[in-house]
Amino acid sequence: MMDAANFLHSHRSHDVTHLLGRWRRLGRSLRLRPALLCRAADFDVICLESRGKTPGVYLSAGIHGDEPGATEGLFRWAARGGMAELLRRKIPFFLAPCLNPWGLANNRRLDANDVDLNRQFRGRAVSPVRELRARVRGHSYRLALTLHEDYDAQGLYLYEVRGSTPFWGELLSTAAAKIIPPDPRARIELRAAHGGVIRPGLTDAITRRFLRGGCPEALWLHFHGHAERVFTFETPSEFDLDRRAETHVALITESIRLAFPPTYDVLCRSLHRNREKIQN
Numbered sequence: 001m002m003d004a005a006n007f008l009h010s011h012r013s014h015d016v017t018h019l020l021g022r023w024r025r026l027g028r029s030l031r032l033r034p035a036l037l038c039r040a041a042d043f044d045v046i047c048l049e050s051r052g053k054t055p056g057v058y059l060s061a062g063i064h065g066d067e068p069g070a071t072e073g074l075f076r077w078a079a080r081g082g083m084a085e086l087l088r089r090k091i092p093f094f095l096a097p098c099l100n101p102w103g104l105a106n107n108r109r110l111d112a113n114d115v116d117l118n119r120q121f122r123g124r125a126v127s128p129v130r131e132l133r134a135r136v137r138g139h140s141y142r143l144a145l146t147l148h149e150d151y152d153a154q155g156l157y158l159y160e161v162r163g164s165t166p167f168w169g170e171l172l173s174t175a176a177a178k179i180i181p182p183d184p185r186a187r188i189e190l191r192a193a194h195g196g197v198i199r200p201g202l203t204d205a206i207t208r209r210f211l212r213g214g215c216p217e218a219l220w221l222h223f224h225g226h227a228e229r230v231f232t233f234e235t236p237s238e239f240d241l242d243r244r245a246e247t248h249v250a251l252i253t254e255s256i257r258l259a260f261p262p263t264y265d266v267l268c269r270s271l272h273r274n275r276e277k278i279q280n
């Protein structure tokens with residue numbers, strides 16, 4: 001980890017060209033060419049993808065431009081071997097490293113047209129949500145992570161969209177607690193929270209009222225059957241950037257460890273063997 005003080009003096013977390021350059025270089029080093037989802041206000045919106053026969057992982061960051069801990073954290077995780085590990089273990093992935101580049105460059109939540117992209121996942125979607133949805137259509141993932149930050153947060157909190165049990169929210173918040181402890185509030189964004197973990201009721205009045213304002217990425221992933229487990233991570237924007245980025249690294253690492261244990265590789269190998277047998 002870079003010394004935190006040095007990092008703060010040298011960081012370029014809102015420098016989109018720099019960020020996309022780092023992703024392109026990392027992709028090249030792994031023989032993975034980023035795909036262009038669309039252009040948005042003179043910036044490229046890219047994704048990196050590796051397809052396969054088993055359900056893999058969906059990762060996205062930067063749909064809100066004023067949340068640089070998320071975009072930085074996702075890159076650090078990938079650059080420290082996270083993406084290489086997925087490729088080596090043949091875990092398919094869809095990765096959107098910066099969905100609102102104009103917002104990141106301008107430190108704004110909304111896009112250049114004042115649209116909250118994270119409310120555009122239903123109906124006639126705007127770019128790049130439309131292109132992202134087209135790209136993911138027909139795919140399902142074992143795990144989906146959407147990375148965010150929140151100015152009101154007093155620690156880390158996360159949403160675990162109800163899915164498979166046992167739930168993992170507490171394990172994840174514990175895995176990051178040494179870097180940023182969980183938000184201690186008993187209610188966060190109108191919802192009951194315990195140790196920074198929120199498991200929203202998906203049909204209750206709060207969700208219905210919320211959905212009237214548009215559908216967010218996490219609920220679209222769940223309702224459209226794109227992912228078995230969906231998490232939204234929220235790091236506290238007022239904490240230092242280095243720790244926020246490191247918290248995202250810890251959360252992504254632990255989620256992938258839980259979702260793809262060594263038994264996953266055994267399953268993959270036997271799938272490949274069976275396919276070879278059928279082909280022979």
Ligand SMILES: [Zn+2]
Nearest residue numbers: 064067148149
């Ligand atoms: Zn956000």
